[in-house]
Amino acid sequence: MNEMTKIAVQTTLKDWETDQEVRWCPGCGDYAILKAVQRTLPELGADPANTVFVSGIGCSSRFPYYIESYGFHTIHGRAPAFATGIKLANPDLDVWLVTGDGDGMSIGGNHTMHILRRNVNVQILLFNNEIYGLTKGQFSPTSREGTNSPTSPLGSVDRPASPCAFALGSGARFIARAYDVSKNLGGVLKAAHRHRGASFVEIFQNCIVYNKDRFDDFVAKGVADQNQLWVEDGQPMLFGSEKSGGIKGIALDIETLSLKVVDVADGDWQAAGVIVHNAKNRAIAHMLVEMPFGPFPMALGVIYDDPRPTYEDTLLGQDAKSREGKDANLAKLLAKGQTWTVSGTAADPV
Structure with a gap:
């Protein structure tokens, strides 16, 4: 069955819950992400019998145990290789890859790069808590200086390391960001699923034990308004509110070809030069994911979305074309070209 003609299946959140006890530290952001995924899958019309969750090693990688579908809990950093094999073996499967900042950006960095540059049609969820949680709190590739x-x-x-900048540099065609308890996470997951190709979603996730409240500088209620920029294709890049010190926007400094924060007076964002988000603009996407937090807000939402042919469509199409007009006859193949016949018996002299 072609992926574009899949029939939606009616399920509920309960249909995606397993009989396994969910075991993360109390307060871990993984609980919120799990529920967001379990709520989103029914809205996608996903079929548990046609869905596969693949993970590597880490706290996030317990995910396949908690989703009532097919699942592979694989080896450290190698989940993209397994996901690629699964997709090539059966392109009709809906494959989700769950990884973390250590699993996907350190030991698995090369595998993450290759699944992105190949553009395998899977959804990649990278949980970023900026720490090694499972192995007891060592600094990770995404940990901040200090x-x-x-x-x-x-x-x-x-x-x-910046996971989204890494993904863009690896050739990814879909980049998005969200955080564990965000009400917008479900919408981001849906957008990732709609995209044909490798969808890369970085999800900031609170590690309650080893890196508690690390993202409060932009997710806490008192600062979220002025420190979060939720981008939407075709909409101006605005953030803030009158209650939090005024509405601001992101504009392009023509002289330096860089982004800048501008004040928006009386709601006239056009006069302030605020950019309208174009999800197909790769250059702006790079600028958004590399904006230094502090002078700039944290860019969230679907930052880049520009599909191209998927790896499996291209590879399997090439294979089908190579077999056109050919007779699949092994005996005939073995007899073709340089062949010879051995006569006589074992008793004959050589």
């Missing part, structure tokens, strides 16, 4: 941990007691001196 992070105190068992492996950096004086503060990490590493410059953190």
Whole structure:
């Protein structure tokens, strides 16, 4: 059955819950992400018998146990390789890949790069808590400079990796961001599922034990208004409110070819030069994911969405074309070309 003609299946959240006890630390952001996914799958018309969740190693990678569908809990960093194989074996399957900032950006960084550049049609959810949670709090590739941990007691001196910038640099055609308890997470997941190709979603996730409230600088209620920029294709890049110090926007500085924050007076965003988000603009997408937080808000939502042919469509199409007009006859193939006949018996002299 072609992916574009799949028949929607009616399910509820309960249909996607397993009999397994969900075991994360109390207060972990993974609980909220799990519920968001379980609520979204029925809205997508997804079929549990046609859905596969693949994970590597880490707290986030327990995910397949908690989704009532097919699942693979694989090895550290190699989930993209398994997901690619699954998709090539049966392109009609709806494949979701769940990973973390350690699993997907450190030991699995090369595998993440390849599934993105190949554009395999899977949804990739990277939970970013900026720490190694499962192995007890070591700093991870995304940990901020100065992070105190068992492996950096004086503060990490590493410059953190940006998962979305990495994905764009790897050739990804869909990039999005959200956070664990956001009401918009479901919408982002739906957009990722609609995209034909590798969809990369970075989800900021609170590690209650080893990196508690790390993202409060932009998710806490008192600051969310002025510190979150939710982008939407075709809409101006506005954030803030009159209650939080005024409405602001993101504009392009023509002289430096960089982004800047501008004040929006009387709601006239056009006069302020605010950019209208174009999800197909790769250059602006790069600027948005690399905006330094502090002088700029955190860019969230669907930042880039520009589909191209998927890996499996291209590869399997190439295979089908190569077989056109050919006779699938193994005996005939073995007898073709240089062949020879051995006569006589074992008793004959050589």
